[in-house]
Amino acid sequence: MISINTAVIDLKRLELMAGGNSPIHALDARAKVLVTFVFIVAVVSYGRYELARLIPFCIFPAVIIALADLPALFLARKIALICPFIAMIGFFNPVFDQTELFRLGHVVITGGWISLVSLIIRSLLTVGAAFILIGTTGFAALCQALERLGIPQLFTVQLLFLYRYIFVLADETCRASRARELRSCDKKGLGVVSFSSLVGHLLLRTWQQAVRIHSAMLARGFVGQFHARRQSRFGVAEFCFVLGWSSLFMTLRLFDISGMIGKMVTGIFP
Amino acid sequence: MSHHIVEVIHLQHIYPDGTIAIRDVSFRITHGESVAIIGANGAGKSTLLQHLNGCLEATSGQVRIGDTLLSKGTLPDIRRTVGMVFQNPDDQLFMPTVFDDVAFGPLNLGLVGTEVEKRVMDALIQVGAAHLRAKPPYHLSGGEKKRVAIATVLAMTPDILVLDEPVSGLDPFARRQIMTILQEFNHTKIFTTHDLNMVLELCQRTIILHEGEIMADGPTGDIFQNDVLLAACHLEKPFALQLCPACTGAAGAIKP
Incomplete structure (x- = not known):
């Protein structure tokens, strides 16, 4: 029963984080919900063999954790807890998908392994974004935002x-x-x-x-x-927040930024 | 000031399993009165209290708060007037922090911004819990939880305060703190308790419930002098009214 107790305490701690006073906490909850939604849609919209193009999306959780002053290690530990469950879901990918994608020396990397790793990264990013949303907003404010968005x-x-x-x-x-x-x-x-x-x-x-x-x-x-204690309205800061992050996610989705950086680096250092 | 009056007329409550918790109870409590409802376990005290703000619906009979008859339509007004503190503070405290919990009522009343903050801080200062405002309720001690639970109700500035066993399970210091808070509340207050010494200190009037019926309703001093009545209702005279054990020689029995 210790594990249930610990999980509940962790959930309560996540809720307590929402009482912070950072610029991210001060934003209207709707802005954070919208950005998280765009982020999740962008991350899950990639093909199953996509790996490199997911990495730049780490910038979102990293920046928000830093700006909101959230305990990064605590969040990382909680997010890591879901790894076994995701691994279970993708367990048979390497078995059934034997398509050879590339070789590392003599080691053949099949599509199944790449799709498994891609699934894990996508899950970590999306679950991480959801944790960060609750940690900077609080569940009551989150539900209020959903309501104001038309739910x-x-x-x-x-x-x-x-x-x-x-x-x-x-x-x-x-x-x-x-x-x-x-x-x-x-x-x-x-x-x-x-x-x-x-x-x-x-x-x-x-x-x-x-x-x-x-x-x-x-x-x-x-x-x-x-009623959320924090009274907020969708102002200029929220508009910039949504526009800025959504533009970044769309750019990352439409253009292969990591590929470009890779080519640039290999071009400079052939 | 008529909204400070509580009138219960021929109230009866039967639970779905057929248990008759309250049988034909009637009383009238006027403005500023401090009334204790006492009785043995299962006498119907908590059931009775829950009718005063519509948490339970009467099988028959009426409850009037001031000139208003308690009904579905008048519930919001009644609940604004009658502040109810539940027996178990864990049932009452459910928000992430003490501040949020105390703010829950004022926010539901439609207050915003600084007005909410003022109400919350005033209530927390009143119960001596301002320093706990940022703490999560589940990290508080039993006495602190009780005080915060009272603050959650005081923040709604009720005209009538109803408390179900406010000092049960508390140490003497925490008990004294709650008693001081209750003493400072000048409007009508009604509470159930097994702490008859507290009743003696705080209440001019006492109602004894026994098996869902009122066995006595009158001045606290008179009721506590009636040994036969107390024994019949499974109660004991408060220590403050009992003879000194040292003087009567009874103290010898408890010496090591």
Whole structure:
């Protein structure tokens, strides 16, 4: 249960980062949502064998992390955690795709290996961008931005409750599981029987607590709308932010900048 | 000032499993009164409190806040008037930081910018928790959580404060802090508790609930002198009213 607890604490830490005072934090959440969206679309739109052209996209997370003063190591560790899952998804690429793309000496590099690495890089970039978006915006402000961008309130409020429910469920799971472990005396307890009962109780308990939390929210005037503390408007800074980054992403997507740099370097140093 | 009046008329609440939690309860609490609702576990105290701001819907009977009858249409106004502090502060605190949590109510009231900040800071100063404003609620101690939970309600400037077991599980110092906060709230306040010494200090009036019914409603001093009534309701006279163990010789029994 330590892993669930740690994951929840990490999620809470990510949310706390959103309280920062950097220029990136101060931007209207809609601008950050739009730029992240363009970034993700640009990154995932490449072909499966594309590798070199993805590398320049690292500039976006690197610059935002630096400007927003986010803890780079913490984020890197969290992003790295998804690597095994992505590797599992692309596990069979090297097996089924034996197309020879090039050779490094005697070693044949097949399309399967390149597509696997490409998949990992794309996942790291997109998940990293999502983490950075939450770390500089906060989930409530993010949902509010989605709403202001035209997503129906029904969906954004559901999203917020779902996010809140993760914490309730994780807390209850930790407590129930700890109680079970302590009385299992290093054995398996009563096996599946006790485990299924535990899961059932967990559902009912979290349900009850979710109802209590909802009551507490209603008691404080909640009428189906979350308000972000930071009041912002889409001004010149936001316009420049969106225009600047989107132009960069489109340029990187349309032109092979890394190829050009490669040719330039090999031209100077043949 | 009529909106500071709480009137419960023939209230009954039956839970879906058939448990009768409240049976025909009626009382009227007027402006500025400090009232304790006491009783054994399962007497119906928390259920009763949850009717005062519409968290629970009555099976029958009425709740009036001032001149307003509690109904679906009047809920937003009632909830603005009646501030409710829940028994478990973890149910009440859910935002990333203390400041955000205290700001949740004022933002829902439609306040913005500096007005929200002022409300939040005033409430946090009132409960002595201004230094905690940047902290996440899950990093606070039990006493701090309780104080912040009270601040979340005070920030909405309610006319009536309703608290469900405000000092349960607190150490003596934290208990005293909460009692001081309650003493400083001049409007109507209603709370449930098992801490009868606190009731003696803070409340002029006490209502005893037993198995969903009102067994007594009157001046706190009179009720706590009635040993038969207290015993029948599974309660004990507060220590402050009991005879000194050293004088009666009972202290010998607890000497090592």
